[in-house]
Amino acid sequence: MKEKELASAILDAIGGSDNVSAVNHCATRLRFNVKNPELIDEETIKNTNGVIGYIVSGGQYQVVIGPNVAVVYNEVDHLLDGKTQQTQTTEESPEDTENKSLLDRVLDTITGIFSPVLPAITGAAMIKVLLILLTMVGWLSTESQTYQILSFVGDTPFYFLPVLLAYNAAKKFGMNPMMGLTIALFMVHPTYNEMVAAGDPVNFMGLPVTLARYSSTVIPTILVIWAASYVEKFGERVLPNSIKFFTKPLLTLLVAVPLAFVILGPLGTIVGSALESVLSTVQTNIPWVLPFIFGALAPVFIMFGMHYAVTIPLTLTAIQANGFDMIGPGFLVANMAQAGAALAVARLAKDTNFKALANSSGITALFGITEPAMYGVNLKLKKPFMYALIAGGIGGLIAGIAGVKRIEFGPTGLTTLPIFIDPNNSSNFIFAIISALVSFVLAYAITYFMMKKDDELLAKI
Structure with a gap:
């Protein structure tokens, strides 16, 4: 079955385009979020030529395609007329929430935040591997500018991992992605990192700032974006339309600062450090x-x-x-x-x-x-x-x-x-x-x- 026909058959069996609230893909499978699971014809999906498997997990309805999944996804996106991109930037509908358990929602959120980042961090990691190979065989010197450029290119997605995750987290939490990016960027801003390096006490409006580095971290940014999304939604509801354009982002950023540097950022650092300690203990002992x-x-x-x-x-x-x-x-x-x-x-x-x-x-x-x-x-x-x-x-x-x-x-x-x-x-x-x-x-x-x-x-x- 050609990709366009396969995409159309899957959409029909999933309950039609109106039943799709969001869809993305990983290396081998289409991952659907739907409004009404009862509309899904599971047997038809399983028996469709070109479908390898079908799984329901983490609140998602996953259709296994294989290595050709990106092409099929593009056809699905075309049939949905770009709906995949629109729905990923909005909140889930009440039907979506009601149909999912807490565990399903957590797994769906984590998957949605991390899976789109994989191509960037995988490509960067392979550049680091290439550098190891080239230096081992003597084809490239660690002192050369080529090595230095490729080295920081390979480090980039990992150093700015909070920024990459913030974009996806903002979409999952129904927040403006540019606001999410801005919050993550000020958490890794050079001036803040200089304050951390100096080690002198820092406060914000009299509140003590925990001098933690957030570059390359995972948990702190996600927690801050999650909380900031509620601030943004609050502003959307209560601020007058005549001034909302500039007051809503102002309110969001002002509240995000203490969330990031005083409350949730440090909390995320503690949780991350505890997880690192557990993993280190297991891997060592x-x-x-x-x-x-x-x-x-x-x-x-x-x-x-x-x-x-x-x-x-x-x-x-x-x-x-x-x-x-x-x-x-x-x-x-x-x-x-x-x-x-x-x-x-x-x-x-x-x-x-x-x-x-x-x-x-x-x-x-x-x-x-x-x-x-x-x-x-x-x-x-x-x-x-x-x-x-x-x-x-x-x-x-x-x-x-x-x-x-x-x-x-x-x-x-x-x-x-x-x-x-x-x-x-x-x-x-x-x-x-x-x-x-x-x-x-x-x-x-x-x-x-x-x-x-x-x-x-x-x-x-």
Whole structure:
């Protein structure tokens, strides 16, 4: 099915364009927020040619497309006549709120704030990896201006992460995005950073300012934008129309200053520091835990659409605090396990179409995109999915015991293995490869030999 036809079919099955309150996409799936879930025809979505899977999670109705999702999203956006952009900058309707639990709303909010930032931080991280490779082979000097320029380009999305998150947070909280950006920008303003560096007491209207740095942070800005959105909405309701144009932003900014520097900014810093401390303790004292847990359960997080809401904030916090994270190795081995299981199924499959699907999705999983293998092959047959979880857990345990670390943020697959290169520890990259290979081989072998004895399962392929 062509992308335009697929987009039209999905929109019809989701309840029509009038039922869509917002839609965005991640690496492989369309994520719909709808007004009335009862209008959704789930069976039609699942059976639509071009749809790999369908999940309801975090208050979103997620249609798994695969690597081609961006093209389908553009067609959906065109059919909605730009409605996707309009609805993302407004509050959810009462129907949206009533149809979601508190947990769903929290997960939807976190996902909506973090997922649009991924291309920027992933691209920047790969620039940092490229610099490591070029300097290791002697093709680029760390003293050169080329290196220095690429280095600050690679640092930019991480340093200004609060600004990137503020834009998305403002849209999720129904606030003017430019006001959200302004608040985040004054939180990382050079003059404020100079005050922090000087260390002398600072106050605002007699209130003590906590001298905390907000560049590269996650929680403080989101808290401030959330509170400031209510200030802006209050101004919209009570201020006279004749002066609202300039008094509403004035009120919002004046209230946002103490929120940022006296109340919520420092509170967010405390919460972030506590989270950093917990992650640091786990990664230092029981390093096998995170790779093992995510090696075994990363596909489950992905299956329920929670991998952005749960893992990305943790990963970014860990990398910012310690210079590495140990969740990435878990995702690496989990991806390799899904690939191994799918390719084992392909080896045994007799149906030509299913064999082609298993082969192509297995290869795609090797490069870090596992949804086609999961939904199209392993979950459909159930047992290969379980075998992959077992192999991923074992691979994760090996990675954890070896202390494998992801040095730069990025997707985990064969082409992005350099994100595990540690200039100070050459064995980190070697053990990352070993644990990934073990996970792949185990998943392939277990799936192949167990399925070879399973006549009932073989009859399905």
